[in-house]
Amino acid sequence: MSWFRPKSYSGKKVLITGGSTGIGFALAKELVLRGAQVTLVARTKTRIDSAVAELKSIAAKDNLGTSHIKGFAADVCDASQIVDALKYAGAVDVLICSAGAACPGYFLEQNMDEFESTMNLNYFGTLKVIRAALPDMVERRQGEIVLVSSAAAVVGVAGYSSYAPTKAAVRSLADTLRNELLPSGVRVMVAYPPDTDTPGYAKENLSKPAVCHEISRAAGDVLYTPEQVAQSMLRGMERGAYHLPSPDFGQNLMIAASAGLSPHMFPAVLECLLAPVVVVALWVFGHKVDGSLRRLACPMVSKRGLCRHNTKRAQALDRSLIASAATASKEVTNGIPRLVEAGSEIDANGVQRLPLRREGWNFWDFEGNKVHYIQAGTSGSPVVFLHGFGASAYHWRYNIPVLAEKHRVFAMDLLGMGWSDKPTGEDIYQVWPRQIAAFIKEVVGGEPVVLVGNSLGGYNCLNASVTTPDLVRGVALLNSAGRFEEVKAEVEAQVEAALPDDEASQDLKQTLRQTAGLEPEERKTSNGRASISQVSTEEQPTLIARMTEALKSMAVRGSIYASFFLAKQPKRIRQVLEQVYISQQNVDEDLVNSVLWPSEHPNAAESFYQIISGKGTPVNVLLSKLDKPVLLLWGADDPWIGPGSAARIERLYPRAQKVLLNGVGHCPQDDAPERVNTELMRWLETV
Numbered sequence: 006m007s008w009f010r011p012k013s014y015s016g017k018k019v020l021i022t023g024g025s026t027g028i029g030f031a032l033a034k035e036l037v038l039r040g041a042q043v044t045l046v047a048r049t050k051t052r053i054d055s056a057v058a059e060l061k062s063i064a065a066k067d068n069l070g071t072s073h074i075k076g077f078a079a080d081v082c083d084a085s086q087i088v089d090a091l092k093y094a095g096a097v098d099v100l101i102c103s104a105g106a107a108c109p110g111y112f113l114e115q116n117m118d119e120f121e122s123t124m125n126l127n128y129f130g131t132l133k134v135i136r137a138a139l140p141d142m143v144e145r146r147q148g149e150i151v152l153v154s155s156a157a158a159v160v161g162v163a164g165y166s167s168y169a170p171t172k173a174a175v176r177s178l179a180d181t182l183r184n185e186l187l188p189s190g191v192r193v194m195v196a197y198p199p200d201t202d203t204p205g206y207a208k209e210n211l212s213k214p215a216v217c218h219e220i221s222r223a224a225g226d227v228l229y230t231p232e233q234v235a236q237s238m239l240r241g242m243e244r245g246a247y248h249l250p251s252p253d254f255g256q257n258l259m260i261a262a263s264a265g266l267s268p269h270m271f272p273a274v275l276e277c278l279l280a281p282v283v284v285v286a287l288w289v290f291g292h293k294v295d296g297s298l299r300r301l302a303c304p305m306v307s308k309r310g311l312c313r314h315n316t317k318r319a320q321a322l323d324r325s326l327i328a329s330a331a332t333a334s335k336e337v338t339n340g341i342p343r344l345v346e347a348g349s350e351i352d353a354n355g356v357q358r359l360p361l362r363r364e365g366w367n368f369w370d371f372e373g374n375k376v377h378y379i380q381a382g383t384s385g386s387p388v389v390f391l392h393g394f395g396a397s398a399y400h401w402r403y404n405i406p407v408l409a410e411k412h413r414v415f416a417m418d419l420l421g422m423g424w425s426d427k428p429t430g431e432d433i434y435q436v437w438p439r440q441i442a443a444f445i446k447e448v449v450g451g452e453p454v455v456l457v458g459n460s461l462g463g464y465n466c467l468n469a470s471v472t473t474p475d476l477v478r479g480v481a482l483l484n485s486a487g488r489f490e491e492v493k494a495e496v497e498a499q500v501e502a503a504l505p506d507d508e509a510s511q512d513l514k515q516t517l518r519q520t521a522g523l524e525p526e527e528r529k530t531s532n533g534r535a536s537i538s539q540v541s542t543e544e545q546p547t548l549i550a551r552m553t554e555a556l557k558s559m560a561v562r563g564s565i566y567a568s569f570f571l572a573k574q575p576k577r578i579r580q581v582l583e584q585v586y587i588s589q590q591n592v593d594e595d596l597v598n599s600v601l602w603p604s605e606h607p608n609a610a611e612s613f614y615q616i617i618s619g620k621g622t623p624v625n626v627l628l629s630k631l632d633k634p635v636l637l638l639w640g641a642d643d644p645w646i647g648p649g650s651a652a653r654i655e656r657l658y659p660r661a662q663k664v665l666l667n668g669v670g671h672c673p674q675d676d677a678p679e680r681v682n683t684e685l686m687r688w689l690e691t692v
């Protein structure tokens with residue numbers, strides 16, 4: 006071991022998989038500062054490009070060369086893409102395998118798919134890259150390989166059953182490779198990061214079951230920065246360590262204590278001295294974790310008379326454990342991929358409804374984004390529920406169990422809201438119709454559905470029915486939102502009504518439309534938000550005008566962000582809900598939490614901004630293209646989108662059936678669920 010002469014990475018060619026974000030990117034920054042020639046590999050080109058640009062600016066600031074900093078888009082699960090990446094990078098001196106992910110959940114609640122894909126990415130994605138890069142290293146009798154395992158490999162954190170074993174496999178691979186390559190001159194290292202504040206960590210938090218949080222809490226709830234983790238790792242790499250240290254001293258001791266025959270992290274003398282302390286500390290910590298797990302599972306234990314505590318959280322956990330165990334056993338017997346079917350509970354008034362689950366129900370991948378949905382019912386025609394602004398699939402808590410008796414029922418979280426991902430690239434109003442169509446095809450199975458939407462969800466139902474009419478049988482709109490260009494549309498209707506629908510009248514209609522300023526009707530925008538700037542590009546704006554525009558949009562974004570941070574307080578959420586609900590008792594803690602929890606996502610503010618500032622095709626334009634049975638199920642006492650809006654839709658789409666619900670507010674499905682269920686079921690029979 007060269008304790009006194011740290012290894013230098015200056016001029017070394019380093020390839021980092023998963024180098025575009027998180028720990029991989031932090032390592033890249035450290036290595037660039039040490040003069041290394043870094044190539045990043047990840048799947049998403051745009052993120053690679055911005056990472057490379059940032060690395061170059063870091064290097065430039067230190068007067069280091071930037072021409073050897075580059076990136077290549079490749080999937081580590083695909084052997085041929087790996088070969089291409091290695092060809093692009095050239096002979097690699099240091100290979101760091103950081104691409105990986107975790108998708109926590111209860112063992113019985115996860116799909117087989119999640120176990121397989123996580124093993125595929127974390128273990129085989131590491132193994133395949135090493136296999137491709139190694140022959141050249143062996144031939145040159147030099148090279149370094151860093152595998153990224155996790156502290157979870159050693160602790161078996163509850164809730165990580167699809168993840169921890171993949172990291173244990175990575176560790177074991179490192180051990181065997183280290184031994185096998187000992188005579189070859191190729192050096193192997195392995196790292197065990199603690200919980201680290203990365204995009205990957207934010208994502209896994211969305212599906213983390215209560216137990217995981219419980220263990221983090223027992224471990225002191227420390228979240229390290231990727232920079233801290235990368236600096237520790239590099240210190241270990243520089244001094245020639247095999248087990249690379251993490252910034253968490255306790256976890257390092259634990260890794261050291263479980264290191265078997267491999268060279269330990271601490272000098273043997275130090276370990277001998279610390280051993281008694283470590284043994285006791287591990288024992289204490291183990292008991293602490295077991296204790297919190299037992300407390301969580303308490304209501305189950307209580308049935309056998311062992312319980313002392315009975316917290317609300319424990320009850321919620323218990324419900325979902327029991328429900329999932331029941332469905333899991335059903336699914337395992339018929340051998341089909343498992344789905345978490347929504348089970349129901351009974352509310353204070355004796356009405357059936359879904360329990361709220363911190364970790365959500367099912368997740369499905371749409372264009373690389375995680376989409377959350379709830380599913381119930383095994384037969385009957387499919388119905389898809391779409392929630393409104395700030396809400397989630399949970400907003401259909403009273404409707405799903407009832408409709409599931411006669412239908413296959415689905416409720417999905419629109420991207421940007423609920424438990425679904427919050428992407429920040431493309432205009433969200435363009436993404437939603439694609440998301441809905443893909444959901445119907447991939448999750449529902451392609452059979453056309455009836456869409457039921459509330460508020461912004463209603464708008465999305467309309468939009469999807471027009472963009473992919475083949476996938477939709479009918480639309481129920483509950484106090485649906487969306488802007489109108491009504492004046493124009495009404496003139497248009499008058500033009501249509503005034504003249505007969507024959508060849509001869511067409512030219513005259515055209516002229517009338519032009520005089521009324523109706524032609525061209527739609528501005529072609531590739532992205533709804535572009536419409537303002539697009540107009541100004543046509544007019545060749547002055548520099549001042551452009552700057553004012555930029556400042557204005559910054560100010561708007563700033564104030565919307567600020568209002569988001571104010572709005573996401575539980576008290577505020579409750580206030581707003583109480584404003585728009587008539588049945589105040591339905592504004593309960595679960596409902597508030599279902600709005601609050603998703604707002605804790607790091608991208609939530611940006612999503613909020615994009616949804617508020619985005620536009621999308623006006624409702625009247627959508628209605629003019631619509632050809633489906635429509636039910637307008639309208640809370641008549643909605644202070645936001647009152648019965649006037651239903652009347653407008655009726656005027657533009659006379660085929661619509663309208664049912665006004667007196668004494669009902671903006672969210673009829675949750676405000677007066679029984680009436681909504683009855684009306685919906687009745688209408689569904691006729692569609």
Ligand SMILES: NC(=O)C1=CN([C@@H]2O[C@H](COP(=O)(O)OP(=O)(O)OC[C@H]3O[C@@H](n4cnc5c(N)ncnc54)[C@H](OP(=O)(O)O)[C@@H]3O)[C@@H](O)[C@H]2O)C=CC1
Pocket residue numbers: 022023024025026027028029046047048049050052079080081082102103104105106107126127130153154155156197198199200201202203204205206
């Ligand atoms: N953060 C944490 O708390 C901990 C993380 N770890 C481990 O550290 C490593 C890095 O984690 P973290 O920084 O949080 O991860 P991030 O999710 O922040 O970054 C993951 C990186 O891997 C890339 N990646 C993901 N899938 C693939 C793929 N199939 N092919 C190529 N690249 C891929 C991502 O880019 P793209 O999506 O564009 O492909 C991104 O660059 C992982 O192995 C993780 O398991 C270990 C312990 C704790």
Ligand SMILES: CCCCCCCCCCCCCCCC(=O)[C@@H](N)CO
Pocket residue numbers: 106107155156157160162198199200201205206209224255256258259283286287290
């Ligand atoms: C001397 C005794 C002290 C013992 C301390 C033990 C603490 C154990 C805590 C385990 C935490 C596991 C984090 C894994 C993070 C991870 O891999 C995911 N975040 C993946 O992204």
